[in-house]
Amino acid sequence: MPTELSGLTSTQVAQRVAAGQVNTLPARSGRSTWDIVRANVFTRVNGILFVLFCLVVLTGNLLQGAFGLLIIANSVVGIVQELRAKRTLDNLAVVGEAHPVVVRDGVRTRITRDEVVLGDLIAVAPGEQIVVDGSVVAADYLELDESLLTGEADPVPKRAGDAVLSGAHVIAGSGLYVAEKVGADAYAAQLTAQAAKFTLVSSELRQGINRILRWVSYLLVPVGALAIFVQFDQPDTTWQESVLRMVAVLVPMVPEGLVLLTSMAFALGVVRLGRRQCLVNELPAIEGLARVSVVCADKTGTLTQNAMTLGEVVDLTDDPGHTRRVLAQLVAADPAPNASMQAVAAAVEPADVPWPVVARAPFTSARKWSGVSFAADGGHWVLGAPDVLLGHTEVGRRAEEIGAGGRRVLLLARAGQPVDAPDAPGPLEPTALLVLDQLMRPDAAETLAYFDEQGVALKVISGDNAASVGAVTRSLGVDLGEVIDARTLPSPGDKFDDTVEAVGVFGRVTPEQKRQMVGALQHRGHAVAMTGDGVNDVLALKDADLGVAMGSGAPATRAVAQIVLLDDRFATLPHVVAEGRRVIGNVERVAKLFLTKTVYAIALALVIGLMGLPNPFLPLQMTVVGWFTIGIPAFLLSLAPNRERAKPGFVWRTLAVAIPCGLIVAGVTIATYVTTRGFGEVADLHQEQASTATLIALILTATWVLAVVARPYYWWRVGLVAFAYGFYFLVFALPWPRHALGLDVTHTTEIVFGVVAGVIGMGLVEATWWVTRIVRGERTDVWAQPKAAAP
Template structure:
C-alpha cells in the first residue's frame, strides 16, 4: 500500500490505548526520581558515621563540640540541590534532543515525543530516523535499516512489507512506514532509547579511583578507630564525657566526608553549565571523557560547514541547459526524503507550474558508501546523481576537481543503460551536467579549530566529500597539511594505514566503515578520540569513539548514540565542552589530595596515640574548625574554578603521591610536638592543654602548607585562599574569646615555640616532597601562571 493512502489510528483509538496503558512509557530521562535523589543523598555511609558520632557528643552535653554535625546537613542539602538542578536541566534538554517520531493518525502525519507512541500506531521513517519501538513494515520504498546496535552487524538490512524492525535500529536509506507492535517495556531494545537521554552514573576511571581509595580508607578506619576508642577510655581517672569527645575528635577527621559530595557536585555543575550552552550531556561520565580528549575527528558537512547549501550553477556538458534542469526536477520530485543536496537543488531550480512527474520504475537511495543516487523512469531513461570522481573520470572528473579545489561541492548528473536498482548498477555513465553547490562555512569554525591547536588537541577532518573540496574548506579555516583521498588508503590492519591516519589531518572520500577504522586506529595509539557528526554516515564512528558528539539538527540515529548533543549546532560550543571536562576532572583531583591528606594524618595520629596509650590531643570543635579552613572551604572553591589542564591516566597514583607524604609530614610534625612537650607519662591538665595547643599549631601550619602545594599553579585568588587560611588561624590563637571557645592555651612560649618550629619543619618537608615529585614526574607542574 502507498504510504500516502495510510490513515493510521483515529483519535478515539489512540485515547482508548492510552487509557489501557498501551503507551510507549519509558523510564525517567534523568535516571533517578526526586525521592531517590533525596534518599541517596541523606542516607549515605558518611552521614551515618557522622550522625552516630554527633549523637555521642550530644549525650555528653557539650553541644558546641558537635559543630561537625553541620556536615550532615551540608552534605545532604548541597548534594540534593545540585542533583535536582542537573535533573531539571537534563529533563528540559532531553525533550529537545530526543527522537521525535512521525506518526500517521486520521490520515495526517504529526511529530510526537517518543512517550506518546501507542500500540498499533503507524510510524513514518526516512534516512537517519531512529526506530523507537518494535514494529512491522506496512509500506516501504527501498528501505534499508541498520540494526548494528542490536546485532553487531554493520551491514544495512533491506526491509520489505511484513518484515520486523526493532527499537534501536535506524534507517540508512529509503523510506517506509511501520506499525508499532510492542511499546514501552515490552519492546526488544526499549532501554537503548531510554538511555539515550539518561543521566547515568556508570563506572569511569575517576569514579573507580575514588572508590578504590575509599575502600582502602575503610579498611584502615576499622582497626585504627577501635584502637583510639580503647585508648581514650582506658586513660586513668578519665571522665567518660572527655573520653567520648577525644575519641570523636580522632574519628571525625578520618572520614573523607566531602570527597564523594564534591565529586558528584562537580559533575552535576558541569551538566548544568553545559546545559546553559544548549549542550545535552546524555551520560555523566562523558564529562570525564571531555577532559581526556587528545584528538577530535570532525566531519566537514554539518560541523565545519552548515548543513544548508545553495545551488551555485548547473553546467550542461553538451551545451544544453534545459535538459539537465528538466531531469533534476524529476529527480527531486521522485525523492520522498530529499537530503541537503537535493533540497538545495530543488530551491535553486526555477518553478514550473506545468510540472508533471515521470512514472518511476526503480529508485536507488543515496548512501555514503556508494556516493550516488538514481532513478529509473518509465519511458524516460535511467539517471544517476552523485560524486563525479566515483561515477566517471577523464576531463569531466578533472573539471569537477577544479570546482572542488575552490571549496564548492560538485555532483555529476548522468544517464546509464540499466536500472538503477540492479546489482551491477550504475555501470557506464554518460555525463549530462555538473551540479555545483555552495557550502556555507560556520562562522565560528576557524576560531574553534584554533582553540584546539592552542590546547594541543589534534583535529582531523574526515569527510565523505571530494578530497579537493574538503581540502579547500579546511585550508580556508586554517588547517594546513596534505589532503588524503581515503580510497588510496591501504587496508585497516596494516602499519601504513595507522601511520597515515596518525600523520595526516584531512581526509576526503571516507566511507562510514573507514571512519570507524580511523577511530580504532587512533585509539590503538593511546589517543582519546572525540568524534563529531550529524549524519547517518557518522553513526558507526560515533559509537566507537571515546566521546561521541552529535549536532542537534542531525539525524535521530546520531543523537541516539552520542554521549553529547550540541542542540544549537554550534561547533564553537566544543571548546567550552572540553574546558568543562578539564575543570571537573582537574579540580576533583585537587580536592581529593586535600581530603586524603587529612584522612592519612588523622589515621597516623590515631594509630600512634592509641599504641602509646595517650589521650587524643584534640577535641571535636578544634578538628572541625581546622577541617573547614584547610579542607572544606578551599576544596569547595577549587572544585568550581576553571582548569585547562588535560586529564591524564593515573588518578590514584598521583593523588596518593601527594596525600601520603603530605599526610605523614603533618602527622610527624604534630606527633613530634605532642611527645616533646607532653611526654608519654601522665601530665597535669595545664600541661595537657598547652601541649595540645602547640600540637594544633604544628598540625595547622603543615596541613595548610599542603593546601598551598595543592593550589599550584598559583593565581591571585589561590594565593589569597592560603593567606586567608593562615590569617584566620593566627587570629584564632591570638583572640582571647576564640581561645576560650576552642580551649587553647598559649601562655607558655617555650611549649608554643616547639609547635611553631615543628610546623615549619613540616612545611619544609611538604615543599621538598613537592619539588622531588615534580622532578620525577613526566608532566612538569608549575608554581604559578599569569592567568587561569
C-alpha cells in the same frame, strides 16, 4: 492492527491512550526526587558522622558536635545539585529526543516518542530512528542499520511484512511501519530512555576514588578500634572526655567531603553545559571531555552548515533545458531528499507532470550516488560524486578542479542500465556538473584555533571529495597538513594506523572507515572525540571515547552520542572540553587535600595509640581545621577553571601527594606533642598547653599542603591560602575562640616550639612537592602562565 495508509483515527488514538497503550518510557533523568533525597541523606559517611555526633550529644557538650553540620551540608548540597542537574537534563532531553512522524486521519504529524500509541502508523526517512517495535507496511527501498542491536554494520533491506525493532535506524529509502509493541514491551525501549539519564556510572575517576576509599575503610577498623581502646584506658579521665577524644580521632579519618564534591562537580558540569544548550546523555562523558587528545570532525554539518545552495549548473550537453527537466524529475521522484537534493529543488522549477518511476537507488554514504530509472524514454539517471562515478576522466578532472576551491560538485549522468541492477550504474553518459555552495559556520575558524592552541589534534574526516574538504579547512585559517583520499588508504593495520595518526584531512571516507580511523587513533593511545550529524557518523560516534552529535542531526546520531549540541554551535565544543578539564582537574586537586587529612589522621591515631597517649585534640578543634584547611578551600577550588588535559593514573598521582604530605603532617604533629607533653600522666593545664602547641604545628603544616596543591597560583588562590593562615592567627589571638576551642597560649616556650615545628613541616612539604614533580616529569610552575590565565 490497522494497516491502512491513513493510519489511526483521532477516536482510536484517544481509546488507546485511555487504555494505557502508550509508548510511556522510564523517567529521562533516572532517579525520582525521593530517590535523590534518599541517596544523598542515607550515605555511609553520613551514617558514621551521625553515630559519632550522637555520642558527643550524650556527653552534653553540643559545641564539640559541630562536625554534625557536615551531615546537613553533605545532604543539602548533594540534593540541590542533583535536582538542578535532573531539571536541566529533563528540559534538554525533551528537545534532544527523537520526534517520530505518525499518520493519523490521513495526515502526517510529528509528535514526541512518548505520544506514540499501539497501532500507530509511523513514517521513517534516512537518519530517523525506529522508536517502537513493529512491522513494515510500506517500503520504498528501505534499508536499516541494526548495529545498535546486533553489532552488525551491514545494512538490512526491509520489505512489507518485515519486523523492525526499536533502536535501529534508517540509512536509505523510506517507509511506513505499524507500532506493535510500545513502552516497556519494546525490545530496545531502554536505549532511548537511557539516552538522557542522569547517572553516576563507572568511570576511571569514580573507580579510583572508590578504590582509595576501600583501602581507607580497611585501615579504619583496626586503627579505630585501637583509638577507642586507648582513649577509654586513660587514667583519671571522665568518660565524657574519653568519648570526645575518641570522636576527635575518628572524625578526621573519614574523607567526608570527597564523594560529595566529586558528585557536585559532575552535577555542576551538567548544569553549566546545559546553559549552553549542551545535553549530556551520560554523566561520565564529562570525564571523557577532559581526556580528549584528538577531535575527529565531520565537515558537513560541523565545519559547514547543513544548508547548501545550487551555485551553478555546468552543462556538458547542447540541451541545458533537458538537463533542468531531468533535475526536476529527480526531485519529484525523491520522497526523502537530502541536503544536496533540497538545494537542487530550491533552484529548479517543479516538474509539471512527474515521469513514472520504475526503479530507485537511494543515496548511501558507502555508494556515494543515488539514481532513478524512469519508464519509457525517461531513461536511467544517477546523481553522485564525480570522482567515484567517473574516476580520472576529463570530466572527473574538471570536477576536481572546481572542488579544489572548496565547493561541492555532483555529477548528473545518464546510466546504461536500471539503477537497481546488481552492477549499476554501468556505462555513464555525463550530462552536467552541479556546483553546490556551502556556508561555513561563522565560529568554525575560532574553534579550530582553540584546539590547536590547546594541543588537541584535529582530524577532518568527510565523505566529500578530498580536495574540496582540504580547501574548506584551509579557508578556515588552519593548516592540518596533508589531504588524503580515503580510497587510497591501506587495509587496517600498522601502516593504516600510522597514516591516520599523521594525516589531518581525509575525503571520500566510508562509514566503516570512519569507525576504523577512530579505532586506529585509540590503538595509538589517544582519547578520541568524534563529532557528526549524519547517519553515516553513527558507527564512529558509538566507538569513540566521546561522541558529540549536532542537535539538528539525525535522531540516530543523537541516540548514540554522549553529548548533543542542541543549538548546532560547533563553538560550544571548546566550552565542553574546558568544562571536562575543570571537573576532572579540580576533583583530583581536592582529592589530594582530603586524602592527606585521612593519611595524617590514621597515622596520628595509630602512633599515638601505640604510645598509649590520649588524643591531643578535641572534635571541635579538628572540625575547624577540616573546614578551613580542606572543606571551604576544596569547595572553592572545585569550582575554579582548569585548562590542563587530564591524564590517566589518577589514583597513584593523588596518593603520591597525599601519602608523603600526610606522613609529614603526622610526623611533625607527633614530634611536637611528645616533646611538649612527654609520656605518662600530666596535669590538665599542661595537657591543654601541649595540645595547643601541637595544633599550631598541625595547622601550619597542613595548610601548606593546601598552598602546594593550589598551584599554579593565580592571585585568588594566594588569597585563599592567606585567608586560611589569617583565620587561624585570629583564632589563637582572640580570647573567645581560644576559649571555645580549649586553647592555652600562655606557655611561650611550647608555643614557639609548635611554630618552629610547623615551619619545618612547611619546608618538608615544599621540598616533597618539588621532588615528586621532578621525579614524575611534571611541570613545576608556581605561578600560572599568562596564556593559561583563569578567566
